[in-house]
Amino acid sequence: MLLEGKGLGFRYDRRGVWLFRDRELSVSAGEIVGLAGPSGCGKTTLAKLLAGCAAPEEGEVRFDGKPLLEVKGCSPVQLVFQHPERAVNPRWRMRQIVEEGGRPEPLLLDAMGIAEEWLDRRPSELSGGELQRFCIARALGGQTRMLIADEMTTMLDAVTQAQIWNTVLGVVRQRELGLLVISHERPLLHRLCDRIVEWKS
Numbered sequence: 001m002l003l004e005g006k007g008l009g010f011r012y013d014r015r016g017v018w019l020f021r022d023r024e025l026s027v028s029a030g031e032i033v034g035l036a037g038p039s040g041c042g043k044t045t046l047a048k049l050l051a052g053c054a055a056p057e058e059g060e061v062r063f064d065g066k067p068l069l070e071v072k073g074c075s076p077v078q079l080v081f082q083h084p085e086r087a088v089n090p091r092w093r094m095r096q097i098v099e100e101g102g103r104p105e106p107l108l109l110d111a112m113g114i115a116e117e118w119l120d121r122r123p124s125e126l127s128g129g130e131l132q133r134f135c136i137a138r139a140l141g142g143q144t145r146m147l148i149a150d151e152m153t154t155m156l157d158a159v160t161q162a163q164i165w166n167t168v169l170g171v172v173r174q175r176e177l178g179l180l181v182i183s184h185e186r187p188l189l190h191r192l193c194d195r196i197v198e199w200k201s
Contacts, residue, residue, distance in 0.1 A: 009058030101141025
């Protein structure tokens with residue numbers, strides 16, 4: 001199993017109500033898994049736990065059979081959020097931002113529709129859709145083996161969504177990455193995923 005969350009539990013604070021408890025989710029290499037559920041049920045929190053951005057209060061996240069938090073170096077699990085402006089340093093130029101995940105393949109930047117002149121701009125000089133393309137390209141760096149897409153294309157128009165998903169799926173298949181797609185759009189999940197997990201509070 002590539003990525004596995006076992007017995008996961010999380011609260012908003014140490015004395016608060018549990019957001020969820022004793023939950024499990026797994027993704028194999030080359031597998032595309034969809035995660036569906038109502039707003040507020042903890043899907044984004046789960047994404048953060050699986051990516052190592054937060055620690056569960058109960059349970060454990062394992063990557064390739066080892067605790068994720070013990071994996072050294074650049075994380076093999078990358079998370080792309082819905083709002084890209086929250087995931088970048090506003091003072092950096094885009095070339096520096098996209099190279100955080102390792103120098104990207106020129107063909108990937110081209111397939112993502114990233115223009116060469118954008119690389120010297122700052123985040124505030126790009127639209128939300130343009131900025132999201134950079135975040136996705138960064139997340140698909142050479143060290144990545146697992147991608148978590150949390151409502152990744154919700155804010156984009158249909159044509160841009162299709163272009164981005166075609167590119168992402170091509171990389172996933174070529175490199176046999178694991179992919180977890182979190183979305184309210186069930187038609188999208190049914191179109192992309194090998195299986196769908198229902199996540200309830």
